[in-house]
Amino acid sequence: xxxxxxxxxxxxxxxxxxxxxxxxxxxxxxxxxxxxxxxxxxxxxxxxxxxxxxxxxxxxxxxxxxxxxxxxxxxxxxxxxxxxxxxxxxxxxxxxxxxxxxxxxxxxxxxxxxxxxxxxxxxxxxxxxxxxxxxxxxxxxxxxxxxxxxxxxxxxxxxxxxxxxxxxxxxxxxxxxxxxxxxxxxxxxxxxxxxxxxxxxxxxxxxxxxxxxxxxxxxxxxxxxxxx
Amino acid sequence: xxxxxxxxxxxxxxxxxxxxxxxxxxxxxxxxxxxxxxxxxxxxxxxxxxxxxxxxxxxxxxxxxxxxxxxxxxxxxxxxxxxxxxxxxxxxxxxxxxxxxxxxxxxxxxxxxxxxxxxxxxxxxxxxxxxxxxxxxxxxxxxxxxxxxxxxxxxxxxxxxxxxxxxxxxxxxxxxxxxxxxxxxxxxxxxxxxxxxxxxxxxxxxxxxxxxxxxxxxxxxxxxxxxx
DNA sequence: CATAAATAACTGACTGGTTAGTTATTAAAC
DNA sequence: GTTTAATAACTAACCAGTCAGTTATTTATG
Numbered sequence: 452x453x454x455x456x457x458x459x460x461x462x463x464x465x466x467x468x469x470x471x472x473x474x475x476x477x478x479x480x481x482x483x484x485x486x487x488x489x490x491x492x493x494x495x496x497x498x499x500x501x502x503x504x505x506x507x508x509x510x511x512x513x514x515x516x517x518x519x520x521x522x523x524x525x526x527x528x529x530x531x532x533x534x535x536x537x538x539x540x541x542x543x544x545x546x547x548x549x550x551x552x553x554x555x556x557x558x559x560x561x562x563x564x565x566x567x568x569x570x571x572x573x574x575x576x577x578x579x580x581x582x583x584x585x586x587x588x589x590x591x592x593x594x595x596x597x598x599x600x601x602x603x604x605x606x607x608x609x610x611x612x613x614x615x616x617x618x619x620x621x622x623x624x625x626x627x628x629x630x631x632x633x634x635x636x637x638x639x640x641x642x643x644x645x646x647x648x649x650x651x652x653x654x655x656x657x658x659x660x661x662x663x664x665x666x667x668x669x670x671x672x673x674x675x676x677x678x679x
Numbered sequence: 680x681x682x683x684x685x686x687x688x689x690x691x692x693x694x695x696x697x698x699x700x701x702x703x704x705x706x707x708x709x710x711x712x713x714x715x716x717x718x719x720x721x722x723x724x725x726x727x728x729x730x731x732x733x734x735x736x737x738x739x740x741x742x743x744x745x746x747x748x749x750x751x752x753x754x755x756x757x758x759x760x761x762x763x764x765x766x767x768x769x770x771x772x773x774x775x776x777x778x779x780x781x782x783x784x785x786x787x788x789x790x791x792x793x794x795x796x797x798x799x800x801x802x803x804x805x806x807x808x809x810x811x812x813x814x815x816x817x818x819x820x821x822x823x824x825x826x827x828x829x830x831x832x833x834x835x836x837x838x839x840x841x842x843x844x845x846x847x848x849x850x851x852x853x854x855x856x857x858x859x860x861x862x863x864x865x866x867x868x869x870x871x872x873x874x875x876x877x878x879x880x881x882x883x884x885x886x887x888x889x890x891x892x893x894x895x896x897x898x899x900x901x902x903x904x905x906x907x
Numbered sequence: 908c909a910t911a912a913a914t915a916a917c918t919g920a921c922t923g924g925t926t927a928g929t930t931a932t933t934a935a936a937c
Numbered sequence: 938g939t940t941t942a943a944t945a946a947c948t949a950a951c952c953a954g955t956c957a958g959t960t961a962t963t964t965a966t967g
Contacts, residue, residue, distance in 0.1 A: 500817075515918085516918045518917065521953095527953065586815075588880075592880070627892060630891075649813065649823055660858050704943080705942080706935085707935055708942090733925095733927095750942070
């Protein structure tokens with residue numbers, strides 16, 4: 452009986468709505484609840500934003516009652532914060548490790564990072580997080596501060612270091628590393644924001660074309676002797 | 680009495696809070712109310728977003744009671760929409776007219792547009808509108824649709840035309856005009872979004888440096904024979 | 908092993924505070 | 938005195954967070 456329940460769980464993230472599963476209402480699965488709740492919260496927050504997100508909807512998506520949310524998270528804000536920590540930080544970690552072990556031109560590494568963003572992040576609910584943060588920053592300054600310290604600054608430092616390395620290796624022309632890092636990152640962030648807000652209405656927006664143009668302009672603009 | 684009030688009004692946008700004025704509570708100024716309310720709404724919406732904006736705060740800022748808002752605007756959403764129409768569309772009109780009468784290199788014209796953005800838009804409450812739209816797009820799809828049709832598509836068409844002209848005149852290299860227009864516009868929009876959300880916490884962000892790097896990369900990247 | 912008591916996960920109806928929108932009333936204007 | 942701008946008290950709805958009650962699971966007992 453117990454093992455059956457635990458196996459059933461493995462398909463949960465595909466469905467996206469645990470309430471569909473046939474298991475009874477009073478299933479006790481202390482281990483799995485936090486993850487299920489966080490994933491449900493990511494979905495609701497990323498599409499509605501913080502203020503408009505309804506905890507009843509999060510609970511329904513996670514297949515629990517609203518009361519259960521409060522067994523695992525202190526408040527709506529704590530849940531919001533946990534979503535960011537849970538889903539964003541591991542991604543950065545992974546990118547840093549990839550760069551660490553990478554041998555080859557910086558240009559190609561940066562191209563890899565952008566490609567990974569395009570194929571593995573933009574498609575997922577993760578892409579909703581930047582919009583969520585920006586939208587709620589002024590109403591929840593504590594969260595914005597947390598995000599800048601743990602995400603923005605860390606990513607900026609990471610990319611700046613790559614640009615600096617590119618200059619040292621004589622791959623890139625002279626430029627300000629931090630601002631160039633921002634120039635490189637902006638369209639990545641923007642593509643995520645746009646996809647999660649306006650792309651439904653902005654029919655002409657094709658993420659791939661947009662990012663291809665971007666990488667062409669920025670990396671060709673940086674690379675020395677890029678004339679064919 | 681009336682003329683006194685009207686003169687008093689001219690300083691309103693500096694103060695930003697009409698409730699400070701000593702005129703009596705029952706002043707009847709049918710002509711001026713809509714503008715005052717719209718400006719107050721712009722301020723509140725642009726800093727709080729739609730959902731978190733409180734009509735009581737808008738009313739207080741405009742120096743009226745909440746009931747008065749409903750004499751001039753049908754609903755919160757109608758007010759929101761009016762803010763966009765009132766403040767954004769004239770700016771685009773102006774930019775289009777400037778371009779129309781412009782004689783000289785496209786590169787310089789685009790530089791002008793970016794400079795005007797930097798010095799005349801980014802400083803003002805207007806810069807809060809993009810964030811406001813993006814943040815609320817999924818909760819108010821009708822508004823997002825309205826914005827794409829009236830603002831996004833119009834600006835994209837405008838800039839695309841300039842890029843196309845640049846290619847024809849042999850100033851720019853071959854490229855896709857629409858995606859290049861997006862590449863040019865993205866950091867402008869992003870600077871506005873960032874300024875109205877994260878810049879308080881992201882201390883390293885300097886709008887001028889950021890946009891200078893941007894224009895350098897994009898326009899140098901586009902311009903033919905840009906080797907010194 | 909069977910059964911009962913204890914514990915802890917979980918539920919859902921409820922509360923208190925908040926706010927968009929309404930309306931009865933007041934005062935200004937002519 | 939009539940009309941209308943403006944007010945302020947009001948209502949209806951909504952929702953984060955609570956808690957008393959329900960059920961699954963574990964532990965203790967014979």
